[in-house]
Amino acid sequence: MTRETRSGGPTATHCPYCSLQCGMVLTPGRGGRTLTVAAREDHPVSEGGLCRKGWTAAGLHGHRERLTTPLVRDRATGDLRAVDWDEALDLVAERLRAVQAAHGPDGVAVFGGGGLTNEKAYQLGKLARVALGTSQVDYNGRWCMSSAASASNRAFGIDRGLPFPLADVEHADVVVLVGSNLVETMPPAARHLDRCRANGGTVVVIDPRRTATAERADVHLQPVPGTDLPLALGVLHAVDAAGGVDAAYVAERTVGWEDSRASASAWWPERVERVSGVPADEVRALASLLAGAGSAVVLTARGAEQHAQGTATVLAWIDVALALGLPGRPHSGYGCLTGQGNGQGGREHGQKADQLPGYRMIDDPAARDHVAAVWGVDAASLPGPGRSAYELLDALGTPGGPRAMLVHGSNIVVSAPNAAHVTDRLAALDLLVVCDLVMSETAALADVVLPVTQWSEESGTTTNLEGRVLLRQRAVAPPAGVRSDLEVMAGLAERLGAPGTWSTDPAEVFDELGRASAGGRADYAGISHARIAESDGGVFWPCPDADHPGTPRLFADAFAHPDGRARFVAVDHLGPAEPVDEAFPVHLTTGRVLAQYQSGAQTRRVRELPDTGPYVEMHPMLADRIGAYDGEPVVVTTRRGELKAPARLTTAIRPDTVFVPFHWVGANRLTSDALDPASRMPAFKVCAAAVRA
Numbered sequence: 001m002t003r004e005t006r007s008g009g010p011t012a013t014h015c016p017y018c019s020l021q022c023g024m025v026l027t028p029g030r031g032g033r034t035l036t037v038a039a040r041e042d043h044p045v046s047e048g049g050l051c052r053k054g055w056t057a058a059g060l061h062g063h064r065e066r067l068t069t070p071l072v073r074d075r076a077t078g079d080l081r082a083v084d085w086d087e088a089l090d091l092v093a094e095r096l097r098a099v100q101a102a103h104g105p106d107g108v109a110v111f112g113g114g115g116l117t118n119e120k121a122y123q124l125g126k127l128a129r130v131a132l133g134t135s136q137v138d139y140n141g142r143w144c145m146s147s148a149a150s151a152s153n154r155a156f157g158i159d160r161g162l163p164f165p166l167a168d169v170e171h172a173d174v175v176v177l178v179g180s181n182l183v184e185t186m187p188p189a190a191r192h193l194d195r196c197r198a199n200g201g202t203v204v205v206i207d208p209r210r211t212a213t214a215e216r217a218d219v220h221l222q223p224v225p226g227t228d229l230p231l232a233l234g235v236l237h238a239v240d241a242a243g244g245v246d247a248a249y250v251a252e253r254t255v256g257w258e259d260s261r262a263s264a265s266a267w268w269p270e271r272v273e274r275v276s277g278v279p280a281d282e283v284r285a286l287a288s289l290l291a292g293a294g295s296a297v298v299l300t301a302r303g304a305e306q307h308a309q310g311t312a313t314v315l316a317w318i319d320v321a322l323a324l325g326l327p328g329r330p331h332s333g334y335g336c337l338t339g340q341g342n343g344q345g346g347r348e349h350g351q352k353a354d355q356l357p358g359y360r361m362i363d364d365p366a367a368r369d370h371v372a373a374v375w376g377v378d379a380a381s382l383p384g385p386g387r388s389a390y391e392l393l394d395a396l397g398t399p400g401g402p403r404a405m406l407v408h409g410s411n412i413v414v415s416a417p418n419a420a421h422v423t424d425r426l427a428a429l430d431l432l433v434v435c436d437l438v439m440s441e442t443a444a445l446a447d448v449v450l451p452v453t454q455w456s457e458e459s460g461t462t463t464n465l466e467g468r469v470l471l472r473q474r475a476v477a478p479p480a481g482v483r484s485d486l487e488v489m490a491g492l493a494e495r496l497g498a499p500g501t502w503s504t505d506p507a508e509v510f511d512e513l514g515r516a517s518a519g520g521r522a523d524y525a526g527i528s529h530a531r532i533a534e535s536d537g538g539v540f541w542p543c544p545d546a547d548h549p550g551t552p553r554l555f556a557d558a559f560a561h562p563d564g565r566a567r568f569v570a571v572d573h574l575g576p577a578e579p580v581d582e583a584f585p586v587h588l589t590t591g592r593v594l595a596q597y598q599s600g601a602q603t604r605r606v607r608e609l610p611d612t613g614p615y616v617e618m619h620p621m622l623a624d625r626i627g628a629y630d631g632e633p634v635v636v637t638t639r640r641g642e643l644k645a646p647a648r649l650t651t652a653i654r655p656d657t658v659f660v661p662f663h664w665v666g667a668n669r670l671t672s673d674a675l676d677p678a679s680r681m682p683a684f685k686v687c688a689a690a691v692r693a
């Protein structure tokens, strides 16, 4: 079943979780009470592969914790009570109007998610700008790959996570993964690395932990967390010193090389060794490997990006790729491995504080005119840019900050940095409305909880990490009492007297999204649900019209800047936002585990997936120093909070670093809210901590 079509009872669709968007077939049984998952054998993305999260994705079908009726908090008792949909939506609309009457349009905030389909992300941005007139809209994708996005926009003039199909890496001579644990986060994608090695290629992993991905690589560099930037500068320095710069490419296809060269000249490998802990010989060896390769791919992920210097770190690795002449060449280039299921599409169509659909900027007058015409409103009525995700949450309930918030597709209490503080801000709101499938930690705090459909019960598109637009198709009817997010938004828009049309049909909303994106950087105008359904594995954007074949590979002839050239951007290493010191002497880093996904609101409820709770991974030398034992509790403390969890001893981590998975309440009570100045990405991946037995 290669096409995105239904075949009788079974429905061809995609996994609800990560950005690989593996193809799967859902088959309802026993009158719709059961739902069986099968892999789509010849889907080009996953080739019959699924990880254990995908295989068990139907675990929430018919789950006893599924929400099936709207709930409203009783002001007298403080308890949530069941109400019907009209009462819930009437109440939400009335209270939103009251907040805006007292505090202005920006008194209401909207918070979305990188797991929402393109249709929902688009409609959420429109709801904020047209129905509510608020600038206060952002989403949790800001915490995912926004540093890579801002770096790609600066360097290439466009941000598409991978500007080539992932399978291209199989034919590269060298693949460098910076801060990616692909083998555990998206296991079916690891076959591309294995095939690269089988073809004679070399896989290099840069990670403070010897992860499962590092175990499968040829070379593992193990820097101190937060030092991928000086490491990149050292590699660039060594490439230049060895005469490895592709001078013809640099002259013909780029601008800015001399500034980046000057910046890298200050980072000779021995200096890099002192800062990053990576031996100078290993820095030189990587530079020599890259300079001698006929083709090479550099890929970054959250380990490199979730820092207060995240954008600069990605820019430094892009500078390495440009100096080697990689972007736009066959089986070569730079790419970002996006995390969330629709992390790519979710950042293109308007739920981000500074953007309108099609990756247009909200402060661009021409962009405002175009989108306002599609929405049937006056461009002057659209608000300007709002606060980024963390800044928005930090402002909740403060003087001049939002007093009410709608949340779709995000479990902020678990996933926000400095989470205890964010939870306090949520509690300060006059009104918190959460749409979710289950009573997540954030929904449990809400004044109104609205039960919405999950992936198998609705249709919609996602854009995977390759920029491939895919169609998820409805396989089963939702439980009685459950509505789609599009229905919730239409119901609110109607009650708020919003102008324009508010379809609840995902195919119609997608067509409108296509018109709104037309002519933008992420142009979907030539894509439709029907076209994806007839395709062999989706359609790559940009795709400006129905006759256009889509664009699997970017940059072969030109970059997206007006002069067609890529930009070197000179950066320097400023050090971590929160250096270790006597009181907090170890580095804390966080990440994912194979069996859980993001905040765990879904996967922690799937019976077949192990729910271990948080743990603290540490080196035996560190454990010895503090008197900790494997499996026994330790306490991790940062300037923001503390977490008690069992120790897991492993030599796979640096002795100066501890790792805590972030799928449970706790890890993000420790993490730092220092923000990258360009992307506003929080420094999730490193802060200073103390550990005691």
Ligand code: SF4
Pocket: 015, 016, 017, 018, 019, 020, 021, 022, 046, 049, 050, 051, 052, 053, 054, 055, 185, 186, 187, 188, 189
């Ligand atoms: Fe594939 Fe990711 Fe789903 Fe696993 S979680 S099955 S890798 S899409």
